[in-house]
Amino acid sequence: MTTGTEIAWIAADWGTTNLRIWALDAAGDIRAHRQSDRGMGKLNRDGFEPALLDLISDLLPGEGSLPVIICGMAGSRQGWAEAPYKSAPCAPPTIDDATILSSDDARLDVRILPGIKQMAPPDVMRGEETQIAGFLADHTAFSGTLCLPGTHSKWVALKDGRVERFQTFMTGESFALYSEHSVLRHGLASGTLNMDTFRDAVVRTVETPSGFASELFAVRAAGLIAGQTPEEASGRLSGLLIGAELAAVRDNFNLDDVVLLGSDRIATSYRSALGCLGYQVQMLDAGSITLRGLALAYSSFSKGSS
Structure with missing residues (x-):
């Protein structure tokens, strides 16, 4: 059985429909992977922390706090807390751009990564920017097009590690x-x-x-x-x-x-x-790419806090 003492941090991809979490140890190995249907679309602002705790409370430490790094719709205007967009053209957001939450449960140290906005023509993304960061971590020289299919599909032009534009x-x-x-x-x-x-x-x-x-x-x-x-x-x-x-x-x-x-x-x-x-x-695989992007953010967080 996985215990809180084995977990170094929690990664979370919080979409409109679903919440997915990965619990990882200090070596980067996945110790637990869970999912619920309590996406942003089913929650009011007061419902996010309880929804997260329902998935991870048994993984939290008895003392101290555990970093939880979140991407996706939890950072939207209707989410847990609004994480302001970065503006394209830009590099994908990092942990330095994250919004730090004050949670009721002292065992949680929550950071929400922001999305990216584009002013002309107007467009936005939340969650996909973390996939882009994960992709670029292993394809640093890539200049071309990413397609992220889904309910709202995204086409992204990348150059020199930056999101140049998207649709x-x-x-x-x-x-x-x-x-x-x-x-x-x-x-x-x-x-x-x-x-x-x-x-x-x-x-x-x-x-x-x-x-x-x-x-x-x-x-x-x-x-x-x-x-x-x-x-x-x-x-x-x-x-x-x-x-x-x-x-x-x-x-x-x-x-x-x-x-x-x-x-x-x-x-x-x-x-x-x-x-x-x-x-x-x-x-x-989009799931592994998302986790790669979240792990990149955690790596910068852990270096900054050490």
Whole structure:
């Protein structure tokens, strides 16, 4: 059984939907990894500390305090405490940019890393900046494009260790809205995509993005009168949405040198979409990259406090 005396610090990725924590010892080994569904979207300001304690109270020391370094939506305006954004172009935030919290439980020493804002055009990120820091820690010479798929996907131009600019798309959220709350929901499969119709929709949307709105309703019509299966409909809808995103970024970002941070089905779909357009991309696990970024922050914290 893991005890508080074995734990040197806690890393936390606090999103809108979920909270994930890693408890690490002084050597950097993971002693515990836990997750809850108590994301920012389900909590008021007074609920963050209890939600964290529910996951880690048995890991805390009997005496003294334990560093807890957090990235993500806990630092938003609706979160535990607002951690002010850094402004792009900039290097990813470090522990020196973190907001220090005064917690009710004396065993907690909480630091929340800030996000990054971009003034023109207006855009923001929270959590992704820590993934970027983790990626750059092992790819210091990289100059190119990062794609971070998700509910709100991010495209990031990196150069000389800095975030030069970025762009956000609500593609994942749009898929959820269309598939759960629009007329299209009647003809879609649950959790299954036909990849042939997916790739076809990607290519056609990138080639003719002006047809996007009409193609959306055609997803419904093809199921009613043309024998389209629910799996084909889901693939087509996903391909239309990701294709529209790629049509928007292809002239603004270098797609010849893209790294995808993600290993789930969504990231795999992005890799397939880029592949059918002729782009070969590298895909890295987002979870381990996030932890790498948090560990980088802790390393600077521990050196500063020693």
